[in-house]
Amino acid sequence: MSSxxxxxxxxxxxxxxxxxGERAYDILVGRGLIGTVGSRIAALGARAAAIVTDEHVGPLxxxxxxxxxxxxxLRTSVITLAPxxxxxxYASLERVCDAVLEAxxxxxxLVIALGGGVIGDLAGFAAAVVRRGVRFVxxxxxxLAQVDSSVGGKTGINSRHGKNLVGAFHQPSLVLADxxxxxxxxLREMRAGYAEVxxxxxxxxxxxxxxxxxxxxxxxxxxxxxxEAVAQSCRAKAAVVVRDEHETGDRALLNLGHTFGxxxxxxxxxxxxxxxxxxxxxxxxNLAFRFSAALGLCPISDAERIEAHLTSVGxxxxxxxxxxxxxxxxxxxxxxxxxxxxKGGSLTFILAKGIGQSFIAPGIEAGKVRTFLxxxxxxxxx
Amino acid sequence: MSSxxxxxxxxxxxxxxxxxGERAYDILVGRGLIGTVGSRIAALGARAAAIVTDEHVGPLxxxxxxxxxxxxxLRTSVITLAPxxxxxxYASLERVCDAVLEAxxxxxxLVIALGGGVIGDLAGFAAAVVRRGVRFVxxxxxxLAQVDSSVGGKTGINSRHGKNLVGAFHQPSLVLADxxxxxxxxLREMRAGYAEVxxxxxxxxxxxxxxxxxxxxxxxxxxxxxxEAVAQSCRAKAAVVVRDEHETGDRALLNLGHTFGxxxxxxxxxxxxxxxxxxxxxxxxNLAFRFSAALGLCPISDAERIEAHLTSVGxxxxxxxxxxxxxxxxxxxxxxxxxxxxKGGSLTFILAKGIGQSFIAPGIEAGKVRTFLxxxxxxxxx
Ligand SMILES: NC(=O)c1ccc[n+]([C@@H]2O[C@H](COP(=O)([O-])OP(=O)(O)OC[C@H]3O[C@@H](n4cnc5c(N)ncnc54)[C@H](O)[C@@H]3O)[C@@H](O)[C@H]2O)c1
Ligand SMILES: NC(=O)c1ccc[n+]([C@@H]2O[C@H](COP(=O)([O-])OP(=O)(O)OC[C@H]3O[C@@H](n4cnc5c(N)ncnc54)[C@H](O)[C@@H]3O)[C@@H](O)[C@H]2O)c1
Numbered sequence: 001m002s003s004x005x006x007x008x009x010x011x012x013x014x015x016x017x018x019x020x021g022e023r024a025y026d027i028l029v030g031r032g033l034i035g036t037v038g039s040r041i042a043a044l045g046a047r048a049a050a051i052v053t054d055e056h057v058g059p060l061x062x063x064x065x066x067x068x069x070x071x072x073x074l075r076t077s078v079i080t081l082a083p084x085x086x087x088x089x090y091a092s093l094e095r096v097c098d099a100v101l102e103a104x105x106x107x108x109x110l111v112i113a114l115g116g117g118v119i120g121d122l123a124g125f126a127a128a129v130v131r132r133g134v135r136f137v138x139x140x141x142x143x144l145a146q147v148d149s150s151v152g153g154k155t156g157i158n159s160r161h162g163k164n165l166v167g168a169f170h171q172p173s174l175v176l177a178d179x180x181x182x183x184x185x186x187l188r189e190m191r192a193g194y195a196e197v198x199x200x201x202x203x204x205x206x207x208x209x210x211x212x213x214x215x216x217x218x219x220x221x222x223x224x225x226x227x228e229a230v231a232q233s234c235r236a237k238a239a240v241v242v243r244d245e246h247e248t249g250d251r252a253l254l255n256l257g258h259t260f261g262x263x264x265x266x267x268x269x270x271x272x273x274x275x276x277x278x279x280x281x282x283x284x285x286n287l288a289f290r291f292s293a294a295l296g297l298c299p300i301s302d303a304e305r306i307e308a309h310l311t312s313v314g315x316x317x318x319x320x321x322x323x324x325x326x327x328x329x330x331x332x333x334x335x336x337x338x339x340x341x342x343k344g345g346s347l348t349f350i351l352a353k354g355i356g357q358s359f360i361a362p363g364i365e366a367g368k369v370r371t372f373l374x375x376x377x378x379x380x381x382x
Numbered sequence: 383m384s385s386x387x388x389x390x391x392x393x394x395x396x397x398x399x400x401x402x403g404e405r406a407y408d409i410l411v412g413r414g415l416i417g418t419v420g421s422r423i424a425a426l427g428a429r430a431a432a433i434v435t436d437e438h439v440g441p442l443x444x445x446x447x448x449x450x451x452x453x454x455x456l457r458t459s460v461i462t463l464a465p466x467x468x469x470x471x472y473a474s475l476e477r478v479c480d481a482v483l484e485a486x487x488x489x490x491x492l493v494i495a496l497g498g499g500v501i502g503d504l505a506g507f508a509a510a511v512v513r514r515g516v517r518f519v520x521x522x523x524x525x526l527a528q529v530d531s532s533v534g535g536k537t538g539i540n541s542r543h544g545k546n547l548v549g550a551f552h553q554p555s556l557v558l559a560d561x562x563x564x565x566x567x568x569l570r571e572m573r574a575g576y577a578e579v580x581x582x583x584x585x586x587x588x589x590x591x592x593x594x595x596x597x598x599x600x601x602x603x604x605x606x607x608x609x610e611a612v613a614q615s616c617r618a619k620a621a622v623v624v625r626d627e628h629e630t631g632d633r634a635l636l637n638l639g640h641t642f643g644x645x646x647x648x649x650x651x652x653x654x655x656x657x658x659x660x661x662x663x664x665x666x667x668n669l670a671f672r673f674s675a676a677l678g679l680c681p682i683s684d685a686e687r688i689e690a691h692l693t694s695v696g697x698x699x700x701x702x703x704x705x706x707x708x709x710x711x712x713x714x715x716x717x718x719x720x721x722x723x724x725k726g727g728s729l730t731f732i733l734a735k736g737i738g739q740s741f742i743a744p745g746i747e748a749g750k751v752r753t754f755l756x757x758x759x760x761x762x763x764x
Contacts, residue, residue, distance in 0.1 A: 090472065090476040094472040097541060098541055098542060098543065101541055101543040101544075102543065125511075128550070129507075129511070129548050129549060129550055131547060131548075132536065132538065132549045132550055132551055132628075133551070133628075154514065156511075156514065159479060160480060161480065161483040161484065162483075165479075165483055165512065166479050166512055167511060168511055168514055168515070168550065169514055169515070246514075246515075247514075
């Protein structure tokens, strides 16, 4: 492929700039990008790229992608890991760092994450620490990774003390969200990522939520709506990240639905057969609005509208939807209190005054959470 | 001890500011600091501190230091590792990160490195990545750590591909160089650190080199000269770091003597029984000036003056001083070419026009290095 035609195709992609000063970069969103952006990656000036991927994604896309890069003069190598959350470990970090060094990646060269959030977080962390930082490109292959984890520079692995507790802020040099890659994504993973799309509407963009209600089928089917939803989600996340790169304030809004969601993931022992992250988020979003309504902050009709939409796309919304059960109120509270969003003993929630009107609510008393959870559990058992 | 008296003692310390914008911090240099700076550390606003140390240093100093911090209301815990370079490993990183999390260190709390460069590099890296960055205090206990490794924010571990290849730039919030701690340091380690002190004079401060020639005994004996030498070295290093925090240019000057030195460390398989880092640097400094003289850049009398001084303090200066031999010319060249200061295949050296007049010399042909090394080896065997 000639460089001119590559540029023509790139030009048809949607571009979302992330204006982070000297760490600024672009997110490109479009169908078929990975076959056509070799020139764009080569323009970063690297001589070599180590592509990190997993055993599901690698066989589908690594070869074609690697070929596209080689055409533009990059030396490439592929590092393939087992799929799944367990891959975000110290052992994998060592494996990836050593493989990147083995591939003779120097400071001007690239580590490229080709995969979902697991690969993005792990490869990004490796890129942050190999030679104290080499450049990094995200090629997210799940909807969750395209709309959330690939944007914002948070990278990391899990510790036995909890998820994502060890890592680095390391911004990518480029993010390529090729929406065609989602055609092979299992429906359940697609739905899980969609919960994060909806989240952006709920945080501060009621019009985007309404757009999602009307257009979700196009997102799932791979129409233009998919590209638009990904780009709009990236814009929303980038805006928050730019305001608060290192998560000392505003960025916490992105945790809407996540305090409940993380507690459920913990209670289901991070067993993806029972619950994947986005399913926990879907339940968490609904609960955050129901809790807001219970506290008299938000009309219950908003919570009902959210529940109706999540249900129509096939996402769970209630504690009773957790396969194998959601545990007792005490177990849920314990799981929430251990979440890192607890500061100095009190609970911080993201609550809302309505769709698109969420806010950070520190210092929520455990008693109020307990009462709410009790009523949720009773409602479902009655 | 009252906070007022603590402040009085702190005030008698020498203070070297490191003006790195929002990452600015102070280096305090003085005798007996660790017993008196509890208030200074407490003033950083942390509630807890995890002290990382090794099995040589911990038994000597950890208890008293920990007590001094507790007096000022800090919750403390101590993590003790095996001494030696092998501790800068992925396995130790995991151990330290998990222990820091176990100690419930949050973002506002502290990791404190109490040890030499090994502990400083490892604990600093752990601090950089636990929760994507917690604050970090350096309490260097070797001369090398006080004058070099604790200043500048480079942290890291070793990979099977080489030393310090995995790590982070993470500036400390405070450096406490208590010069009394060096009283228990083995003489050989003291000498090794002294090579780095001399280096600062050789880089760009001929007056400081002359001062060292006159005052080195006071440094070794623990007089006022020791505090002055440490403070002056920190000032010199800080000035370079401030000009080039992330080592993209000028900071390379600090590698004077290190290209040869690292090659010798590699050839002696990092076996500290044969050669410690500072001994490699001492030989490297002498060779850098001899090489400069051989290239006609610098008077040979300057090299001779350096050699005389290093010899008088008991440091090695020649290839023939490496116990067990320095390998062949080819082995030396190979070891240098694998050093990370090689860019795009050509060798970068730090050379000098005279004492205090060093400069970065990229693109030195391997042939010239070969000729020089050959003559050095022949000179020693004849
Ligand atoms: N860094 C951040 O800001 C951030 C934000 C949110 C989530 N995360 C992290 O993201 C991770 C979850 O990411 P995820 O949901 O993408 O999970 P994932 O990476 O595990 O991918 C889900 C599954 O889909 C497979 N897959 C990926 N792309 C595919 C494709 N195109 N076709 C077929 N199969 C494909 C994967 O192999 C895996 O089995 C979690 O570890 C979470 O902590 C990070
Ligand atoms: N980060 C940087 O910028 C930088 C710069 C230079 C060197 N380094 C690193 O520093 C390391 C070498 O540091 P080092 O020379 O301090 O070695 P070290 O930490 O191994 O200490 C040397 C020995 O002295 C012992 N010791 C330390 N303090 C003591 C004391 N007060 N009393 C008695 N014994 C004591 C230690 O237990 C060890 O056995 C290397 O890993 C090197 O890569 C880093």
